[in-house]
Amino acid sequence: xxxxxxxxxxxxxxxxxxxERLRDRLPIDGIGSTLIYAPxxxxxxxxxxxxxxxxxAHGTLVVAEQQTEGRGRAGRKWVTRAGRGLAxxxxxxxxxxxxxxxxxxxxxxxxxxxxxxxxxxxRGEIKWPNDVLVSGRKLAGVLMENVWMGARLKGSVLxxxxxxxxxxxxxxxxxxxxxxxxxxxxxxxxxxxxxxxxVLKALADWWARLATPxxxxxxxxxxxxxxxxxCIGNLQDQQHGVLEAVDADGCLVLxxxxxxxxxxxxxxxxxxxxxxxLKAG
Ligand code: BT5
Numbered sequence: 449x450x451x452x453x454x455x456x457x458x459x460x461x462x463x464x465x466x467x468e469r470l471r472d473r474l475p476i477d478g479i480g481s482t483l484i485y486a487p488x489x490x491x492x493x494x495x496x497x498x499x500x501x502x503x504x505a506h507g508t509l510v511v512a513e514q515q516t517e518g519r520g521r522a523g524r525k526w527v528t529r530a531g532r533g534l535a536x537x538x539x540x541x542x543x544x545x546x547x548x549x550x551x552x553x554x555x556x557x558x559x560x561x562x563x564x565x566x567x568x569x570x571r572g573e574i575k576w577p578n579d580v581l582v583s584g585r586k587l588a589g590v591l592m593e594n595v596w597m598g599a600r601l602k603g604s605v606l607x608x609x610x611x612x613x614x615x616x617x618x619x620x621x622x623x624x625x626x627x628x629x630x631x632x633x634x635x636x637x638x639x640x641x642x643x644x645x646x647v648l649k650a651l652a653d654w655w656a657r658l659a660t661p662x663x664x665x666x667x668x669x670x671x672x673x674x675x676x677x678x679c680i681g682n683l684q685d686q687q688h689g690v691l692e693a694v695d696a697d698g699c700l701v702l703x704x705x706x707x708x709x710x711x712x713x714x715x716x717x718x719x720x721x722x723x724x725x726l727k728a729g
Pocket of ligand 1: 537586609
């Protein structure tokens, strides 16, 4: 089933996605069982969360080529510019997952994007928990949001934003981390539909194997800043240590100077390399 919104694209940017082709290839193992597309949306996550409230099914996919109120974590903004980027959100029913391992879903999004770019010859690193970096620059961001009914998890929305073409990201002075787009990294024009399908295929494959050691191994193998000194937390409370790994629940494990281990769950914490380690690395 495909639903289309009538909202038009801002600017005169050409539509990136070939909807006919997308429709023909979906669903992929249940992913994209319902496709909701609009050239422009406020936020695909916002739309998907609203759908989840009205009992949308697992696998429902919401796609836009521009967002006017794209969301990052902790109230930050994510920019998706018409004809330059891609934004999509997948409704997931994590009924069979332990609540403690819900953080794996953020990793699922990041691993799927890094798989898709690897198939194009680009090695991505995952800055825990939710960024995909190429050459230390942010190519994509993942935002997982949950809908609760009391203590019961009704469903999750896995939102992914990717910079496809030059000009996708806002100016550097508005960024925490330098940005990059897929086309600049590859040096040739990217097929947006093919790329989206590759991410969806990877999401479907890893969703089926989320609780396996394979998934954790791949996530860890692509982890940015591994073995380096990092600092994590917020302005009030910062912890320093050497970044060791992601554990089976998707939590980040740091080793302190005294050798003790500290575990952080996917939340509102901010991870960055320490300045002296940046200079060294
Ligand atoms: C993220 O948050 O990186 C999560 C981004 C998730 C976006 C997707 S798009 C589909 C779905 N619908 C939504 O509304 N959201 C999701 P965070 O780690 O908090 O990073 C946010 C920061 O990234 C901002 O404060 C900027 O510094 C930076 N940023 C914003 N737009 C960017 C872009 N296009 N490219 C690179 N960096 C960007």
